[in-house]
Amino acid sequence: MRAEAQAHADQINAALALLRRFLDWDRALKRLEELNAKVEDQALWNDPKAAQDVMRERRRLEEAIAATRAIESELSDTVELMEMAEAEGDDAMVEEGLAALAELAERAERDKVAALLAGEADANDTYIEINAGAGGTESQDWAEMLQRMYTRWAERHKMKVELIDYHAGEQAGIKSATLLIKGENAYGYAKTESGVHRLVRISPYDSNARRHTSFSSVWVYPVVDENIDIEINESELRIDTYRASGAGGQHINTTDSAVRITHLPTGIVVQCQNQRSQHKNRAEAYNQLRARLYEAELQKREAEANATAANKTDIGWGHQIRSYVLQPYQLVKDLRTGVTSTAPGDVLDGDLDRFMAAALSQRVSGEKVVVEDVD
Numbered sequence: 001m002r003a004e005a006q007a008h009a010d011q012i013n014a015a016l017a018l019l020r021r022f023l024d025w026d027r028a029l030k031r032l033e034e035l036n037a038k039v040e041d042q043a044l045w046n047d048p049k050a051a052q053d054v055m056r057e058r059r060r061l062e063e064a065i066a067a068t069r070a071i072e073s074e075l076s077d078t079v080e081l082m083e084m085a086e087a088e089g090d091d092a093m094v095e096e097g098l099a100a101l102a103e104l105a106e107r108a109e110r111d112k113v114a115a116l117l118a119g120e121a122d123a124n125d126t127y128i129e130i131n132a133g134a135g136g137t138e139s140q141d142w143a144e145m146l147q148r149m150y151t152r153w154a155e156r157h158k159m160k161v162e163l164i165d166y167h168a169g170e171q172a173g174i175k176s177a178t179l180l181i182k183g184e185n186a187y188g189y190a191k192t193e194s195g196v197h198r199l200v201r202i203s204p205y206d207s208n209a210r211r212h213t214s215f216s217s218v219w220v221y222p223v224v225d226e227n228i229d230i231e232i233n234e235s236e237l238r239i240d241t242y243r244a245s246g247a248g249g250q251h252i253n254t255t256d257s258a259v260r261i262t263h264l265p266t267g268i269v270v271q272c273q274n275q276r277s278q279h280k281n282r283a284e285a286y287n288q289l290r291a292r293l294y295e296a297e298l299q300k301r302e303a304e305a306n307a308t309a310a311n312k313t314d315i316g317w318g319h320q321i322r323s324y325v326l327q328p329y330q331l332v333k334d335l336r337t338g339v340t341s342t343a344p345g346d347v348l349d350g351d352l353d354r355f356m357a358a359a360l361s362q363r364v365s366g367e368k369v370v371v372e373d374v375d
Helices: 003-023 025-040 042-046 048-088 091-116 137-156 186-193 278-305 307-313 344-348 353-365
Strands: 126-132 160-168 174-182 195-202 211-222 237-242 258-263 268-272 320-325 331-334
Touching (some): 003 025, 042 048, 048 091, 126 137, 137 160, 137 195, 137 344, 174 268, 186 211, 186 353, 237 278, 258 278, 268 278, 331 344, 331 353
Parallel strands (some): 195 320
Antiparallel strands (some): 237 258
16 A cells, blocks of 8 residues: 555544543443443433433443544545555556545544543633743733633634623733633633743844743633532632723722622632622622633542553643743744644744643653644
């Protein structure tokens, strides 16, 4: 088989292997049989919520198993046809086979990512919180660039973006901002972006045109819906109000409508100022707190389930996940997966899918997936 065809086949087989590992194939088949038996039991339908949960799990397993089997079958058929075409010297049929393998490889990647978005909160909307690191104007400008990058990424996927909280920098950029992104699988895709992002460039704020390194942190946590129960003890909260302000320091209004809530046991702080009503800001901040507490629980479960991945949950200033180098060369590199891009302008304009997909895959495989973009 030609090298190009072999490369496509290898890519498809790698995606299939990851899908099988993620599904725990034998267990998934057994579980599907159990779910089918439950659906046939009339007693199940006496509890609508339980029935809904069973049907949702069964549909997810059926779709994932069917998609995997379909790709395996098409791969086998296409390879067999190509080998026959090569033996008969039918170049036209070989070219058709190559095109079919390329299309199948793309489909396998899409199905792989879709299957990886099976966490209990992956389908939910998400908050993305951005904080500038030490470094004054440089880091604050970098934080604003990240805010724009995630806004553009969401817009590429037809998701709705709301600016929940915003604190402008003294001269430029932002000290912090919180985005609420609404769309299908928003949290599932964005959750791998939590960590410290590093920028290297010639500073536009340095009259000597020196190269600067800046850091900003990103924290991603899911919107908690009514199906997820998070208990909060009101006595463990400190609630502060302050005057909301927008970019440039101009006041949104002249009352203390902005709300900051501190969860004393964990030290988690959330705040909201995008509404004119203190009551609405308080409600939104409370939603953020529930989301942050839930995300902390998800991270705890992941660390307990896989001790080797515990370092992924430690989001601190020393935990860099990605570097964006604009000078002296053009390169974005994810330090966890090895995925690179030589088009940082595109990445900063929201082209993040390859990084997200590789990070999702690594959570399952535990292996570094090196993908270079040589555009």
